[in-house]
Every structure is written in C-alpha cells, then in structure tokens.
Amino acid sequence: MKIQYDSQRVAYPFFIAAMVLFGAQILFGLLIGVQYIWPETLFPAIPFNIARMIHINLLVVWLIFGFMGSAYYLLPEEVEGEIYSVKLAYLHCVLFVIGGAxxxxxxxxxWHDGREFLEQPTVIKVAIVIVVLMFIYNMIMTMVKGKKTTGVTVVLLIGFLGLAVFYLFAFYKPDNMVVDKYFWWWVVHLWVEGVWELIMAAILAFLLIKLTGVDREVAEKWLYIIVGLTFMTGIIGTGHHYYWIGTPEFWQTWGAWFSAIEVLPFAAMVAFTFKMISKKTREHPNRAAILWTVGAAVLSFLGAGVWGFMHTLPQINYYTHGTQITASHGHLAFFGAYVVICLAMISYATPIIRGVKVSNQKLEIFAFWTMVVSMLFMTFALTGAGILQSYLQRVLAYSYMETQGYMSLFYGLRLFFGVTFMFGLAIYLYDFFTIGRKEKHLN
Ligand code: HEM
Ligand code: HEM
Ligand SMILES: [Fe+2]
Incomplete structure (x- = not known):
C-alpha cells in the first residue's frame, strides 16, 4: 500500500518515541513486580514508590505519543489535505520527548509532586500543556485547511480538547484531602472513562473503515452512538470514586447506577467492530492490524467493562476498594483499551509509512497472542490476589502485612506473566524497528 499524503510520515517519530517508552514502562513494571517479592531489590537507589511512579507515568506519556501519532496519520486521509505544519509537529514531538525524559x-x-499519575513537577506540567496546545492548534488548522470534515476527526478533536482541559485540574492542589481527591479524579477518571474513550472510538472507526472497506456512513453512525453512551454514563459515573472519600452519601446511589451502565459504550464498540468485520468488502493483507483492532474492542470490553463492573457497586467496592482487584482492573483496562488501540494503529500505519506491503505477519501475530495471553493471566493472578486480600483483610480483619504474606503465590504468578509479556513485547518491538529495513520499498 502506498502512502497517500506525504505529511502522514510525521506520525513515525511519534510511534518510535511511543515504542521506546513502552519498552521502558515494562522494564520498570518488571522491577516493581520483582520488588513485591524481593523488596530490597535496587534499594535505596530506585525504591518501589519511584519505580511505580515511572511505570505509570511512562504509560500515560507513551499512550499520548501514540494518540498524537495516530491523529497525524489519519488526519490527512480524513480531511483530504496535508498536515498544516509538519515542522510544528516535529517541534512538539521533540519538546515532548525532552519534557518526558x-x-x-x-x-x-x-524531583516529583506526589499525586498518583500527576507526579510531574509544575514546570513539566506547563511544558506538557504547551505541547498539547501546539498539537491541537496543528490539528485544528489541518481540519480548517482540509477539504472535508468527518465525524472521525470531530470526535478525535473533542477527545484531545477534553484531554487538555481536564489535565488543567492537575494544577489545582487544594489542602483539604477530600477536595484534592475529588478533583484528582476529574483528571484520571474523566480521562480514561470520558475523553480518551472518544479518542479510542475515533481511531477504531478509522481503522475499521480502512480495514473492512465498509461505508463511512455506517461507521460514523456507530461512532456517534458510542460518543453519546460515553458522555451519558462516564461523567456521572465519576461517582464510583466518591463512595468512601468523605463526599456526600448520595454518590453511592448515583455512582452505582451510572458507572454500572459504563459498560455500554464498551459493549457498543464490540458490536460495532463485529458488525463492520461481518460486512467487510475486502480482504486486507495486514491481518495483524485486524487482530489488534478487534483485540482493542474485545479487550477493552473485558478490562474496562467486565473488570470495571466487577467492583463498581458500593456493596462490593466496600470490600475491594484499593485492593489488588483495583490493580487487576487497572492493568487490563489500560492495556485492553489504550495500549491495544495504539498498537493497532501502529501495526496498520507503520508498513505504509515505511513503504512496504505489510509487516512480518507471523512475528506480529505471535507477539499479539503472547502479550494478550500474558496480560490476561497477569490479570487473573491479581484478581486471585484481590479476592484473597478482600476476604482476609476486609472480612476477617487481618492486618495489611499479614494478609500480604498469604498473597505471595499470586505475586509470583504476576511476575512470571510479566516476564512473558516482556518477551511478546520484545518481538513486537523487533518487528516494529525492522519494518521496511530489508524489503524493497514501494515508494
Ligand atoms: C479504559 C477504561 C478504564 C481504565 C483505563 C480504567 C483504569 C482504572 C485505574 C488505573 C484505576 C485505579 C486508580 C487508582 O486508584 O489509582 C481504576 C479504578 C476504578 N475503576 Fe476503572 N478504568 C476504566 C474503566 C472503568 C469502568 C468502565 C468502570 C466501571 C464499570 C470502572 C470502575 C472502576 C472503579 C470502581 C475503580 C475504583 C477501584 C477502587 O475502589 O479501588 N473503570 N480504573
Ligand atoms: C501494558 C502493560 C501494562 C499496563 C497498561 C500497566 C498499567 C499499570 C497501572 C495503570 C498501574 C497502577 C494501577 C493501580 O494502582 O491500580 C500499574 C501498577 C503496577 N504494575 Fe503495571 N502495567 C503494565 C505492565 C506491567 C508488567 C509487565 C508488570 C510486571 C510484573 C507490572 C507491574 C506492576 C506493579 C507491580 C504495579 C504496582 C501495583 C501496586 O501498587 O500494588 N505492570 N500498572
Ligand atoms: Fe472511574
């Protein structure tokens, strides 16, 4: 397949940054997985709290690189025109790398600030805002100059605008801990269960249109349904974080009802994906990209929908709040939704950018199953740990540390599947970095 617009190539450096940081994220994940079992590892050079911070910050940063790269790749094809300023794109890519590093x-x-996911010191936060604004400006100008406006680009833009707006709450650090936590969720929850979902749905729609050849009208109709469901459920669904933090009690009712139906937008993405695949009018040669795309719908439904629903009702969350159940859901949801959609786009776009027909399909498909199965089993291990923990610590009232002693088998399993995950990722990265290096180029 030939690249349609030259400026789409600007996605590539974003993908490279994303992949390097993804590798680093998992190395730190392995380190904290090891520290769970041998707590003295690398202490005091890199203590658990710092390595954990790096693990989850790298995750968020590389996902945003992935989203931006995806946007730059799909925009020209959607609006039928080149990116407004390729220079600006390179500039904010470099700035973001410097800021992140x-x-x-x-x-x-x-040197950090102390609130989970938002530990960036203030100057770095300011730099992040500037980078995102540069990106959004470039995106809007590309849409203005382009020939067409499509539902995919509008939904994507709303997603990015939301990402920027809600991040501003990271600057607000009230002294009162209840108020602090209250607004902390306006970043974390309203990102992953709000505006990021729009970014995901837009990328998913683009990929499905390209991979199946089905009409845009069909895809965009589904896209609007997903967007509607996201807003209807996710905003008030924030209440599922307000059960026990000192916020008014009515949140137990509102949070329960609305977050319970947060499953709907994810279920709609599954239905959308299978509908599109069943109506496909062409056999796309990039089977790996199809697999990742279908994987994003199915795994986000599992991780966010099923594993989210599992502990979202206050009657259950009373026992599971902040246990390994939360970590099991956090892993499968972030992976299934946002990691997999980024990898779907990267698998689809990279061969085209590199001027080859497809990537090494065998390797990529093997990497897909290795990573997916590893993550599923890591999730099962953490779920087992969480059930045991909820029972011993919350029902039988064992102390925290005594409970942890009984959970070591599960932590061992988590580490084992973390290692196999790294193996799958290594294969994926090998393929990513060799695409177009040996084969004859098409353009
Ligand atoms: C892709 C979307 C999602 C992602 C990436 C995600 C991720 C996370 C993460 C990382 C946490 C832990 C936050 C922390 O305390 O540090 C969390 C907590 C939680 N999530 Fe999700 N989530 C998603 C969707 C959902 C959905 C759809 C539901 C409900 C159906 C849900 C229900 C919950 C609940 C109830 C908690 C609080 C757990 C506790 O009390 O400890 N999540 N989520
Ligand atoms: C793409 C894959 C991964 C994603 C998306 C991911 C995501 C996350 C997230 C969102 C958290 C915070 C969750 C919470 O506190 O509820 C976290 C924590 C953690 N992750 Fe990962 N992670 C991944 C891979 C790994 C791997 C391979 C390991 C290796 C064993 C690992 C080990 C850990 C550990 C030990 C924590 C700390 C949990 C705690 O504080 O109890 N992660 N990860
Ligand atoms: Fe939430």
Missing amino acids: TAIVGYLFR
Whole structure:
C-alpha cells in the first residue's frame, strides 16, 4: 500500500518515541513486580514508590505519543489535505520527548509532586500543556485547511480538547484531602472513562473503515452512538470514586447506577467492530492490524467493562476498594483499551509509512497472542490476589502485612506473566524497528 499524503510520515517519530517508552514502562513494571517479592531489590537507589511512579507515568506519556501519532496519520486521509505544519509537529514531538525524559530522570532524583499519575513537577506540567496546545492548534488548522470534515476527526478533536482541559485540574492542589481527591479524579477518571474513550472510538472507526472497506456512513453512525453512551454514563459515573472519600452519601446511589451502565459504550464498540468485520468488502493483507483492532474492542470490553463492573457497586467496592482487584482492573483496562488501540494503529500505519506491503505477519501475530495471553493471566493472578486480600483483610480483619504474606503465590504468578509479556513485547518491538529495513520499498 502506498502512502497517500506525504505529511502522514510525521506520525513515525511519534510511534518510535511511543515504542521506546513502552519498552521502558515494562522494564520498570518488571522491577516493581520483582520488588513485591524481593523488596530490597535496587534499594535505596530506585525504591518501589519511584519505580511505580515511572511505570505509570511512562504509560500515560507513551499512550499520548501514540494518540498524537495516530491523529497525524489519519488526519490527512480524513480531511483530504496535508498536515498544516509538519515542522510544528516535529517541534512538539521533540519538546515532548525532552519534557518526558526530564520528568522520568527527575523522578529518579526524587524531583516529583506526589499525586498518583500527576507526579510531574509544575514546570513539566506547563511544558506538557504547551505541547498539547501546539498539537491541537496543528490539528485544528489541518481540519480548517482540509477539504472535508468527518465525524472521525470531530470526535478525535473533542477527545484531545477534553484531554487538555481536564489535565488543567492537575494544577489545582487544594489542602483539604477530600477536595484534592475529588478533583484528582476529574483528571484520571474523566480521562480514561470520558475523553480518551472518544479518542479510542475515533481511531477504531478509522481503522475499521480502512480495514473492512465498509461505508463511512455506517461507521460514523456507530461512532456517534458510542460518543453519546460515553458522555451519558462516564461523567456521572465519576461517582464510583466518591463512595468512601468523605463526599456526600448520595454518590453511592448515583455512582452505582451510572458507572454500572459504563459498560455500554464498551459493549457498543464490540458490536460495532463485529458488525463492520461481518460486512467487510475486502480482504486486507495486514491481518495483524485486524487482530489488534478487534483485540482493542474485545479487550477493552473485558478490562474496562467486565473488570470495571466487577467492583463498581458500593456493596462490593466496600470490600475491594484499593485492593489488588483495583490493580487487576487497572492493568487490563489500560492495556485492553489504550495500549491495544495504539498498537493497532501502529501495526496498520507503520508498513505504509515505511513503504512496504505489510509487516512480518507471523512475528506480529505471535507477539499479539503472547502479550494478550500474558496480560490476561497477569490479570487473573491479581484478581486471585484481590479476592484473597478482600476476604482476609476486609472480612476477617487481618492486618495489611499479614494478609500480604498469604498473597505471595499470586505475586509470583504476576511476575512470571510479566516476564512473558516482556518477551511478546520484545518481538513486537523487533518487528516494529525492522519494518521496511530489508524489503524493497514501494515508494
Ligand atoms: C479504559 C477504561 C478504564 C481504565 C483505563 C480504567 C483504569 C482504572 C485505574 C488505573 C484505576 C485505579 C486508580 C487508582 O486508584 O489509582 C481504576 C479504578 C476504578 N475503576 Fe476503572 N478504568 C476504566 C474503566 C472503568 C469502568 C468502565 C468502570 C466501571 C464499570 C470502572 C470502575 C472502576 C472503579 C470502581 C475503580 C475504583 C477501584 C477502587 O475502589 O479501588 N473503570 N480504573
Ligand atoms: C501494558 C502493560 C501494562 C499496563 C497498561 C500497566 C498499567 C499499570 C497501572 C495503570 C498501574 C497502577 C494501577 C493501580 O494502582 O491500580 C500499574 C501498577 C503496577 N504494575 Fe503495571 N502495567 C503494565 C505492565 C506491567 C508488567 C509487565 C508488570 C510486571 C510484573 C507490572 C507491574 C506492576 C506493579 C507491580 C504495579 C504496582 C501495583 C501496586 O501498587 O500494588 N505492570 N500498572
Ligand atoms: Fe472511574
């Protein structure tokens, strides 16, 4: 397949940054997985809290690189025109790399702010806002200059605008801990169960249109349904974080009802995906990209929908709040939704950008199953740990540390599947970095 617009190539450096940081994220994941079992590992050089911070910050940063790269790749085809400024795109890519790298190195030297996911020191936060604004400006100008406006680009833009707006709450740090937590969720929850879902749905729609050849009208109708369901459920669904933090009691009712139906947009993405695949009018040669795309719908439904629903009712969350159940859901949801949709786009776009027909399908498909099965089993291990923990600690009232002693088998399993995950990722990265290096180029 030939690239249609030259400026789509600007996606590639974003994908490279994303893949390098993804590798680093998992290395730190393995380190904290090891520290769970041998707590003295690398202490005091890289203590658990710092390595954990790096693990989850790298995740968020590389996903945003993945989203931006995906946007730059799909925009020209959608609006039928080149990216407004390729230079600006390169510039904010480099700035983001510098900002991200400074933050991570800074963490190693204990330069951080202290709130989970938002540990970036204020100057880095300002840099992130500037980068995102540069990106959004470029995106809007590309849409304005382009020939067409499509539902995919509008939904994508709303997603990115929301990403920027809600991040602003990261600057607000009230002294009162209840108020602090209350607004902390306006970033974390309204990102992953709100505006990021729009970004995901838009990328999913684009990929399905390209991979199946089904009419845009069909895809965009589904896209609007998903967007509607996301807003209808996710906003008030924030209440599922307000059960026990000192917020008014009515949240137990509102949070329960609305978050219970947060499953709907994810179920709609599954229905959408299978509908499109069943109506496909062409056999796309990139089977790996199809697999990742279908995987994003199915795994996000499992991780966010099923594993989210599992502990979202206050009657259950009373026992599971903050246990390994939360971690099991956090892993499968972030992976299934946002990691997999980024990898779907990267698998689809990279061969085209690199001027070859397809990537090494055998390797990519093997990497897909290795990573997916590993993540599923990591999730099962954590779920087992969480059930045991809820029972011993919350029902029988064992102490925290005594409970942890009984959970070591599950932590061992988590580490084992973390290692196999890394193996799958290594294969994926090998393929990603060799695409178009040996084969004859088409253009
Ligand atoms: C892709 C979407 C989602 C992602 C990435 C995600 C991720 C996460 C993460 C990382 C946490 C832990 C936050 C922390 O305390 O540090 C969390 C908590 C939680 N999530 Fe999700 N989530 C998603 C969707 C959902 C959905 C759809 C539901 C409900 C159906 C849900 C229900 C919950 C609940 C109830 C908690 C609080 C757990 C506790 O009390 O400890 N999530 N989520
Ligand atoms: C793409 C894959 C991965 C994603 C999306 C991911 C995501 C996350 C997230 C969102 C958290 C915070 C969750 C919470 O506190 O509820 C977290 C924590 C953690 N992750 Fe990962 N992770 C991944 C891979 C790994 C791997 C391979 C390991 C290796 C064993 C690992 C080990 C850990 C550990 C030990 C924690 C700390 C949990 C705690 O504080 O109890 N992760 N990860
Ligand atoms: Fe939430």
